[in-house]
Amino acid sequence: MPKLAVVMTPDRVADVCGPDARQLLDDRFEVSWAGADLSPAAVEKLVVGCDVVLTSWGTPQLEKAWWSGGAGPKVVAHAAGSVKKLIDPAILEQGVAVFSAGPRIAWSVGEYCLASMLTLVRRLSRFDQAVRQGGWKQSTFRGGELAGQSVGILGASSTARALITLLKPFGCDVLVYDPYLSDERAKQLGVRIASLEEALRCRFVSIHVPDVPETRGLVTRKLIEQLPDQAIVVNSSRGPAIDQEALLEQCLDGRLFAALDVYDPEPPEFGPEVLAASNLLLTPHIAGDTTEGHLALAGYVLADVVKWLDDGIRGPSFVDPAVWSIAA
Template identity: 70%
Template sequence: MPKLAALFSPERAADVVDANTRQLLEDRFEVLWATSEHAAGPGSAAKPPALDPAAVPELAAGADVLLTSWGTPHLGKELWSDGNGPKVVAHAAGTVKNLIDPVILDQGVAVFSAGPRIAWSVGEYCLASMLTLARRLPRFDGAVRAGGWKQTEYRGHELAGAKVGIIGASSTARALITLLKPFGCDLAVYDPYLTAERAGELGVRTTTLEDAASGPFLSIHVPNVPETKGMITRALIENLPNGAVVVNSSRGPAIDQQALLEHALDGRIYAALDVYDPEPPQFDAKTLAASNLLLTPHIAGDTAEGHLALAGYVLKDALQWLDNGTRGPSFVDPASWSIAA
């Protein structure tokens, strides 16, 4: 029976491994679970303890599969130095760029990431933010709480049939595209790597960055790479129509945050921000009180159902790869490493 080492704390296991997946693990593998003795510290209610890096070689020794998640230390290439390292790394979390050295991909190690599953949670967040701000719900909510009623100078807008600019055709963007289909929107996507054929399959049109950022809705879905830093410039923000809704659930540095806040605070645009530059942000009282800003603490991909599904999501693909070499949706393609999130 192949061996699997779960390189995360018991608290994280309870967060990302549901009962069915735990049973599947026990049925298919000889499983070595990390214990509280392997933790680097006590952790907290909000953040489960991380694994002690010194515990990794001991736990990983002889394992065919490494199951990882948040709190797993960086897996150094020395784990594979003798040529007999684990065949699979299944990451029950998002990006693997801080988890592994890409050199192990050249050694035939198959790596899987639950990023596509998290993407669905992010897509729901983006849709919810668009609808919330388009209908100006925080503003009306605040008025009622303050003893007011109708706000005759404001009227919400519909998402149906509207132009939605999407920057980046990442997995989170594709989830949002799926969710937007019933609304009949004009989906204008800017991504230099998106082919016309793939755009047709997605049911979107490719366009320029300027065109994508010129409509009433703009959603940003780019990885944190040098090419995306500051790509949503002050000029693009100034070109947005009055009342536009901007959603950033990708990375804070992708947008000129100062310019965005200036245009939001003067009431010209609405914005939902789940990511910031830096994090956590340090906003003044006026920014924190603005009813046209929806501010969340980097939780777009964080749902109860989504987290519990993560280990099962990558394990399914890892097992298919071990059984017959099939690459499932969570497979990390070495060819796409440089542009991956």
């Protein structure tokens, strides 16, 4: 049996390892479990000499020195999102296969984005506020609909693809800005390729770009000012992708609506005017954080690890070294 080291605390195991994952671990691997101590020395003792390492949030960075002389594991399975802070890219050059549960988390993020769009377009926060203040139906405003509307998506990442799937029943005209999106792939997704400016002319805009130098400040003050009146902006990717100050100004003026799950910096420090604005939906970086989603993470990557070990199949959680530089 392949040797597998679970390099996460017992609390994290309970968070990301559901019954299916535990059964797969029992059936297919000789497992070593970490305790509460995740010091470099304790982790090195677990990792060196094993075939597979299973990691998650809280796992310290894996040292490339542990792979010297071929002693490191051949597979890293990350039951969480980005692996960029977990491993040095030099480890990939050792022929190590890396798997990430990012695509599973993407579905949770997609649901968040859809829920945010519907909440804001129906003006649910304003109606909720009115009822709490003793009011009833309002004659001064009315909610709208998502169906048939134009949706601009920035970045064709896994979270964007999840949202695109969820939008299909609504019959939206989906425009995607992504310099790396091919015509063939766009056709498969059922979307139209657009420039950044074209995507930002849509009634709904959802941001799904990684945090790389090219995307920081991508949505400038000028572009925000050119958004159509009553546009709805959702940012579940990274705070620096958009001029947050300019966006908030436009929302406080009542021209735009926004759902923000990420900020620059985090956590944000907002004044009472922002916190009271009913056209702002503010959440604490939880778009990908669901009970069902977390419990599925270890099983998601382990299923692909087994296929890789048995038949060399690259499943959806496989991290392609060729796209490391633009990955989230």
